[in-house]
Amino acid sequence: MPIARSPQPSDADQPSRRRLLAWTTLGAASVASAALAGCSDSTPAHGSAPLPGGSGEPSDSFSPGDPGNPQAASGLPSPVAASPVAVRGKAVFTVHDLLPNAPADAVALTIDDGPSPVYTPQMLALLRKYDIRATFSVVGSQAHLYKDLIKAIAADGHTVANHTMTHPQPFSHHTAAQIEQQIVDAQSVIVDAGAPAPTLFRSPGGDWSPTIFATVAKYGMVPIDWDIDPRDWSRPGVPHITSKLLAAHPGDILLCHDGGGDRSQTLDALKTVLPALKAKGLSFVTL
Template identity: 50%
Template sequence: MNAEPGAGRISWPYLSAQALHYLLFALRAQQFATRRPMLGDGNRPVFGVPGHSVALTIDDGPHPEWTPRMLDLLDRHSVRATFFLIGARVAEHPGLARRIHDAGHLVGNHSMSHPQPFAALPPDRLHAEIGQAQRRIEDAVGFSPRLFRAPGGNWSPTVLRATADLGLVPVDWTVNPSDWRSPGVHRIVRRLSRSRPGHVLLCHDGGGDRSQTVAALETVLPRLLDRGLRFVVPAAER
């Protein structure tokens, strides 16, 4: 079975990537329930942050409409976030990437073109996706990201090796409100409000209409702050 996905036969790398994708759901559920967040060790992605803290991560930007609204929202609540940026979108909107950085947020690498399933790509393509995004982001903001998130959270030993080869820390998530599906503001709020110390929250500012995400965070951010949670960035000093 050597055909690429969609070419009539399904390749073994594709099947392996899909199987791992579903296994990771169980690991994320375990991390959601545990009191000891997995901080990553080179062989596994970061799934949590230490202390009485949470990390807000925002994927798939920058976007000319939703990223500025997200930045304004974060500024109003004095919340620092991590933006995992797609290299091709940084090339289209370098000023927005700089604005994210200048506002004090951490910028991470989310691949050049967000192909999926990411773990099914051959090693040379994996390196190219990550490396090209590094260069685009560095051109825009003036430094190389330290963190990488695989598109769709689609990890594999090969993806982790490529990440390590480029000197990056792999970061996953703990709390996923599936805001990219636009499930409704109430559902996004309910899911994010269940966050506990150590959790990494996943949201999006690109890839579609993110008005529900912005509206939900208007409620969630002050709610979590009122519970005494601090917003930090994952593995920033590693």
């Protein structure tokens, strides 16, 4: 089972629907500062053989703050009704697991934990420069604050995936009701922000359980993971991130981050990685 980095708040302490709207009145800047604070060391989810969809510890350290202790957001749309899909026993780890007809040379860039008012616009500009579409796994609390960035992500042709409302870790240790609320609330705010209802879900830290798989399927989503993790969230240095991503092969799903902390190293690495992978003959696809 995943190892918790720090105690997680109870369900009563999680942002949910009535008071998150009031949260925005505290000011986007202070919220963003709290939401992006505090990275700590951890082990990547794929450092060993996966449990259902992950190994031991969370692979990133996004930890939203609790400004004003918001509890809920009222007036948001219910998730768009989606037909349930078959429950999977494991997450998708490679492009062709999800897209069997994708080009043989396809890779997928996935970008987690945003949107960030600082780093997401830079990420979008970089992707435009190299004409690459990516898959953004967004955190609902951030999506609610930065609706314009969700609209921009969708308008540029990127896929928006559900990454829970507040990125609690370890996600599988929560109750079934808490897991469902995290997924439903994120789905609601993503739709409210102007993106299509996500059909993909990524669990925080690549942490999976039968309950998570069943809930994701209930809302018509496919669980997605990754197989190339440069641990960019830990800021290991641009050379490290670059070398890990340059090792990508056809079919790989690459994990990067635009939220949860200082992502300048990630951006600097991608300035080298994106054109280099294209020069190797790899093509980027959205999931």
